[in-house]
Amino acid sequence: MDQLNKERQKDIKGILRGFISETFLPSAGLDAFADEDSFLEKGIIDSTGILELLEFIEEKFKIRVEDEEIVPDNLDSLDKLTSYIQRKVGYAGP
Amino acid sequence: MLVHEFLEGSAARFPDKVALICEGRSLSFLEMEGLANRLSNALIEAGFQRQDRGAIFLESSPEAVVSIFGILKAGGVFLVINPQVKAKKIEYILNDCQVKILITDAKHLMEIREILPGCPSLQSILLADYESLEEKAIENLTIPLNSYCRALKDYPATPPPKRCIDLDLASLIYTSGSMGVPKGVMLTHLNMVSAANSIIEYLENTPDDIIINVLPLSFDYGLYQVLMALKFGGTVVLESSFLYLYKIIDLIVKEKVTGFPIVPTIAALLFKLKNLEGNDFSRLRYLTNTAQALPPKYIDQLQKIFPHTKIYSMYGLTECKRVSYLPPEELKKRPTSVGKAMPNTEVYIVDENGRKITRPGEIGELVVRGANVMAGYWNLPEETERVLGPGPIPGERVLYTGDLFKMDEEGFLYFVCRKDDILKVAGERVSPKEIENTLYELDDVLEAAVVGVEDEILGKAIKAFVVLKKSSSLKENDIIRLCSKRLESYLVPKYVEIREELPKSFHGKTAKKELG
Numbered sequence: 001m002d003q004l005n006k007e008r009q010k011d012i013k014g015i016l017r018g019f020i021s022e023t024f025l026p027s028a029g030l031d032a033f034a035d036e037d038s039f040l041e042k043g044i045i046d047s048t049g050i051l052e053l054l055e056f057i058e059e060k061f062k063i064r065v066e067d068e069e070i071v072p073d074n075l076d077s078l079d080k081l082t083s084y085i086q087r088k089v090g091y092a093g094p
Numbered sequence: 095m096l097v098h099e100f101l102e103g104s105a106a107r108f109p110d111k112v113a114l115i116c117e118g119r120s121l122s123f124l125e126m127e128g129l130a131n132r133l134s135n136a137l138i139e140a141g142f143q144r145q146d147r148g149a150i151f152l153e154s155s156p157e158a159v160v161s162i163f164g165i166l167k168a169g170g171v172f173l174v175i176n177p178q179v180k181a182k183k184i185e186y187i188l189n190d191c192q193v194k195i196l197i198t199d200a201k202h203l204m205e206i207r208e209i210l211p212g213c214p215s216l217q218s219i220l221l222a223d224y225e226s227l228e229e230k231a232i233e234n235l236t237i238p239l240n241s242y243c244r245a246l247k248d249y250p251a252t253p254p255p256k257r258c259i260d261l262d263l264a265s266l267i268y269t270s271g272s273m274g275v276p277k278g279v280m281l282t283h284l285n286m287v288s289a290a291n292s293i294i295e296y297l298e299n300t301p302d303d304i305i306i307n308v309l310p311l312s313f314d315y316g317l318y319q320v321l322m323a324l325k326f327g328g329t330v331v332l333e334s335s336f337l338y339l340y341k342i343i344d345l346i347v348k349e350k351v352t353g354f355p356i357v358p359t360i361a362a363l364l365f366k367l368k369n370l371e372g373n374d375f376s377r378l379r380y381l382t383n384t385a386q387a388l389p390p391k392y393i394d395q396l397q398k399i400f401p402h403t404k405i406y407s408m409y410g411l412t413e414c415k416r417v418s419y420l421p422p423e424e425l426k427k428r429p430t431s432v433g434k435a436m437p438n439t440e441v442y443i444v445d446e447n448g449r450k451i452t453r454p455g456e457i458g459e460l461v462v463r464g465a466n467v468m469a470g471y472w473n474l475p476e477e478t479e480r481v482l483g484p485g486p487i488p489g490e491r492v493l494y495t496g497d498l499f500k501m502d503e504e505g506f507l508y509f510v511c512r513k514d515d516i517l518k519v520a521g522e523r524v525s526p527k528e529i530e531n532t533l534y535e536l537d538d539v540l541e542a543a544v545v546g547v548e549d550e551i552l553g554k555a556i557k558a559f560v561v562l563k564k565s566s567s568l569k570e571n572d573i574i575r576l577c578s579k580r581l582e583s584y585l586v587p588k589y590v591e592i593r594e595e596l597p598k599s600f601h602g603k604t605a606k607k608e609l610g
Contacts, residue, residue, distance in 0.1 A: 040335050041153075041201075043178045047359045048595045050337050051366055055564060067367045070340035 005086075012061075013082045019056055020078070024049055035078045050075075057081075063088040096283045097264045098166040100290070100325035101127050102253065108301065108327050114320075115349060116156055116332040123327070126160060128251035133164025135254055136245035137195060140218055144169035144257040147191045147266065151175045151184070151198040151206070154311050154334040157222040157242065159320055161197045162311075166264060169257030170195075173266040173278070176312035177202060177334075183276065185209035188216065191266055191278055191472050197242060199223045210237060220245065260284040266472055267314055269412045278472030279412045288465035289415035290322050292436045296419050297353070297380060297406065301327035304377075305353040306346055308336035308360070314412050315384055319355055339363045343373060352379040354403075359598070361392045362540065370399050380422070384408040386604070387509060387527075389534035390429040407432055409509060413481065414467045414493050417441060417460070418507055430531065431506040439464035441507070443499050448483075451501075457510050457523075460499040463492045498525070515606070517546035517554045522584050524556065526606075529587065532580050533558060536573070538566035541596050543604045544587065558587040559609050561595055568592075 017030060024044055025032045039045040045053060053075070054065055063085065074084040104113065105127035113123045121129075142148070148165035150172060152158040158174065165172040173191065175184060184206050188196070192215040198206075199222045210216065216237050224241035264286050266278040305323050307330055309316030323330040331349050336342055339360075346354060361383070364370065381396065381403055388396070388407060396405060405425055409432035410416035418441065420433030435441040443451045443458040451458045463485055470478035485492035498510040510516075510525045517524040526544035533542035541561040549555035558577075562568055568576075570590040578586045597608040 040337050041177070045337065046598060047337060047363060048598060051363065052595065054366065067340050067343070067369050070338055070367070071344075072338045072341065075338060 009082060009086060012085050013078060015060065016057075016078060016081055016085075019060075020044065020053070023052060023056075033078070037078070038072075038076050040072065040076055057085060061085050061089055095287045096166070096256075096258055096260055097286050097321065098130070098163050100321060101130060101163050104324055104327045111301070111327065112329050113324060114156055114159060114330050114332060116154070119156060121156055123324075126156075126163070126324075127253075129160045129246055130163035130167055131251045131253050132246045132249045133160060133242070134167035135249035135252075137164060137168040137170070138254055139249065140195075140240075142168050142170055142195060145171055145262060146194045147171045147173060148195040148197065149173050149175055149188060149193040150311075151177065151196060151202050152222060153177050154307070154316070154332050155222075156332075157197075157199075158311055159332070161220075161242075162320075165195075167254055169262070171263040171266055173268065174310075174312040174317065175268075176310050179312075181206045181209045185212055187268055187276060187278075188213045190276075194218070195220065197222065207235065210235060213237075258283065260287065263469065265317075267312075267317075267412050277474055277477060280469040280472050281415075282469050285415070285466050285468060286321065288438065290318060290325055292438050292464075292466065293318065293416055294322055294326050295437045296421075297382070299323075299326045299328060299353070303328035303352045303379070304331065304349055305329070305355070306331040306333065306342065306349070306351045307355065308333045308342055309355065309357070310334075314410075314415055315355060315357075318415065319353075336360050336363065339367065343367070343370070346375065346378060347373050350377045352377055353382070354378060354380075355382045355384075357383065357385040358388055358392060361388060361396055364399065365392075365395055375400050376402055378403045380404040380406060382406040382408055384410055384416075387430065387432070389531065391534055393425060393429050409433075409507070411495055411497070412468075413495075414439075414462050414464065416466070417462050417495070420506070424506070428502070428506055431502070431508050433506060435462075439466060443501060444494075454503045455500055457498050457500045457525075459513060460495045460497050460507070461492050462495060463490075467491070467493045517556065519546070519554050519556060519584055524585060526556075529556065529558065529577070529581065529585055532577060532585075533560055533573070535580070536568075536576055538562050538568050539573075541604070543596050543606055543609055545606055545609050547589065549588070555588040556585070557589040557591065557609075559591050559593050559596060561593055 021030050033044055058065055075081055105123040109124035110122050112120050113126050114121045148170045150158050150161045162172050194217050197220045218238050218240055220240050220242045222242045260283040263280055264283045265281045268276040268278050305319050307316055307319035311317045320330050331345055404422035406422055407420040409418045416436055418433045418435050420431050440463040442461050444461055445451055445458045481494050482491040483494050496513045498513055500508050511527045515526055529544045530542045533539050539560050543559045545557055546554035547557045573590045597605040
């Protein structure tokens with residue numbers, strides 16, 4: 001991964017962490033969960049939360065989340081979500 | 095009949111048929127019966143007595159289901175603890191009913207390791223994934239850890255001798271009680287077998303049915319999906335969550351699912367998908383809904399997505415599992431009704447003096463009579479006394495649901511609200527439900543909850559919390575104006591608050607106590 005991609009990844013992750021912490025864990029601080037923690041297993045995001053998250057990423061990153069993309073492999077941790085968005089916005093490959 | 099005989103019966107009838115599918119694994123009835131027998135033999139050998147309590151703290155999985163049956167076969171009482179319950183509450187529950195054996199895995203054990211020294215009744219912890227445990231991480235633990243896998247290997251697959259009769263307890267289901275302390279609903283084998291029989295009868299389940307269960311096994315609605323399918327010889331597709339809904343849709347199509355139990359939150363998630371109509375749902379025979387009524391708008395939308403699927407609106411409470419269901423053919427005619435009593439259950443409505451109400455439209459408390467009514471709350475004789483009252487036969491006890499209902503001319507039931515929820519506004523009895531239904535009729539409203547707030551003049555004033563579509567431009571005053579066009583003036587909310595979301599309980603019900 002080149003330098004530019006690395007930085008973009010950091011940006012995306014930072015934006016997502018900010019949104020998730022503020023929206024779902026408002027009193028817990030920014031480091032309340034690890035990059036690889038499952039949102040589901042840790043109880044970070046619930047059924048209404050997932051709707052908010054989807055709306056947020058569609059709006060913020062100007063992407064369209066297709067039905068078949070709403071699966072844990074794409075969404076169920078900060079790491080997974082970041083690489084999913086990277087793939088969608090086309091920053092992933094050289 | 096005993097609950098674990100569901101599995102024994104199906105294992106004898108359909109030994110090689112698939113009983114359970116979970117994350118790509120599948121188990122036949124015979125395999126599951128064998129595993130449950132092995133586990134029960136291990137438990138008995140370890141000193142587990144008839145009616146001892148065994149707790150299961152696992153994600154929805156084959157291990158969780160085998161554990162339920164292993165505990166039952168050993169004559170014990172099982173309780174399933176939701177994997178998201180916090181350690182403090184688990185400590186309360188384990189001590190409240192004196193759990194002797196806990197079946198969990200390393201990850202969940204880590205989350206509760208601090209409370210374990212405070213649970214003296216625990217004699218053994220069985221780990222479903224013994225190998226992955228790092229021993230040093232729990233060095234202060236004095237309770238012996240045992241391997242679930244080794245128990246399954248070391249003990250025979252032959253069934254242990256019967257230890258129970260059907261008046262013995264089969265399960266404790268913890269529900270939230272007043273003051274935030276959970277109450278254990280005591281269910282006998284007879285209670286559970288009766289409820290399962292009635293539900294299977296009206297859903298017309300057959301061994302050809304394939305049920306997808308995305309609801310937690312700690313929730314009676316989720317638990318019964320598994321118990322019932324094992325009884326009628328169908329297949330269960332088990333998923334630990336409905337959060338990532340496309341996975342569920344995919345499974346429904348791929349596994350040719352015929353039954354999909356939902357709660358309104360799942361419907362709300364479904365409506366967010368963009369291309370649902372493109373899927374082949376022709377095998378899906380029915381949807382069921384309970385926990386909270388489906389707003390009529392949701393019913394129309396669901397019927398559009400699933401044109402060939404019957405929708406059952408149902409009503410129940412953990413204390414008796416299920417009470418009533420609306421035959422799907424009645425849904426168009428009376429979308430807000432929860433129907434009539436299910437087979438082998440009787441219901442009636444009583445006024446404040448306990449007299450039966452027969453006049454249509456009159457509101458009173460719903461009373462349930464049937465073999466499905468619980469034995470009581472664990473260790474809470476006073477709370478039990480409050481809900482189990484005398485019935486028509488001397489000595490029998492019927493369930494006072496605490497839910498207010500009315501009936502129409504043809505005897506169909508309509509939920510009004512919880513007895514505790516009814517608001518007295520300027521001397522009038524107001525049902526929050528009625529106002530919520532009106533709010534749901536507004537196109538921009540996604541969710542609504544109505545509560546009473548203190549008011550100097552009115553005693554209680556009506557306050558509505560609503561979640562609007564993102565695209566909506568409605569303001570608080572617009573909502574009040576729209577309500578006043580549709581409701582009698584005393585029912586129009588005095589206050590409206592627009593929120594991003596409403597607080598939810600574990601099972602997706604709106605947690606009204608946190609509002610207002």
